[in-house]
Amino acid sequence: MKTYLFNTTGASIGIAGGAEVVVKDNKLLLLLNYQNQATCAYKIKDLSGPPMGGSVTIRKAKTTVIPENGGNANPGIDTINISGIPAGNVINKITVKMDSVLHSWIGDLRFWVSRGTVVDTIISRIGWTGSGFGNSCDNLIGTRLIDTAGALSVQNMTPTTCNTGLPANSAGNFNPKSPLGIFNNTDPNGAYILRVCDNAAGDTGSKGMVDYY
Numbered sequence: 001m002k003t004y005l006f007n008t009t010g011a012s013i014g015i016a017g018g019a020e021v022v023v024k025d026n027k028l029l030l031l032l033n034y035q036n037q038a039t040c041a042y043k044i045k046d047l048s049g050p051p052m053g054g055s056v057t058i059r060k061a062k063t064t065v066i067p068e069n070g071g072n073a074n075p076g077i078d079t080i081n082i083s084g085i086p087a088g089n090v091i092n093k094i095t096v097k098m099d100s101v102l103h104s105w106i107g108d109l110r111f112w113v114s115r116g117t118v119v120d121t122i123i124s125r126i127g128w129t130g131s132g133f134g135n136s137c138d139n140l141i142g143t144r145l146i147d148t149a150g151a152l153s154v155q156n157m158t159p160t161t162c163n164t165g166l167p168a169n170s171a172g173n174f175n176p177k178s179p180l181g182i183f184n185n186t187d188p189n190g191a192y193i194l195r196v197c198d199n200a201a202g203d204t205g206s207k208g209m210v211d212y213y
């Protein structure tokens, strides 16, 4: 619980040794009066905006075509605008969940998220080593990218090759290519832009849902 400095003007407690719950400045406060020697207030809940220390899930459910072999300069783009989170709140942790990415060769795909000058490459051509064609399996379904010590990097998703039409083991938690912690301790408000591009000829697809939380 966080202590809130309280001016008794406009809300006061008159009973020595008493306690009251009041609302002031959009905050639910517990007032305690110590025998008229001191009054203090504890913030129980902030009634404006999302709860302090809580989590928010933002979803974009939209099919975005990924331009075939468009390269980094020609991605499919999804933007989510976040506003209204009170000043002083910062990001503690972001998880990005990719879902319904339907593509016949996940090693073609690169994903990156930006907000202002903060840019994070979350997936970059799974299984690609600088040569070859990367992971040949299909689709990213239920792929949660979250900074987790010891977890498998999304870059090393298995199996590394699949016969035509077979999916990768894409569901579950993976470390992103570059840590999402780059967003920690920054103002959560702003435009989050997810870009996804295809970097090899042959094999095509689209991106469906993305969640941020």
Ligand SMILES: [Ca+2]
Residues within 6 Å of the ligand: 104, 105, 106, 136, 137, 138, 162, 163, 164, 165, 166
């Ligand atoms: Ca395939």
Ligand SMILES: [Ca+2]
Residues within 6 Å of the ligand: 068, 069, 108, 198, 199, 200, 201, 202, 203, 204
């Ligand atoms: Ca392709």
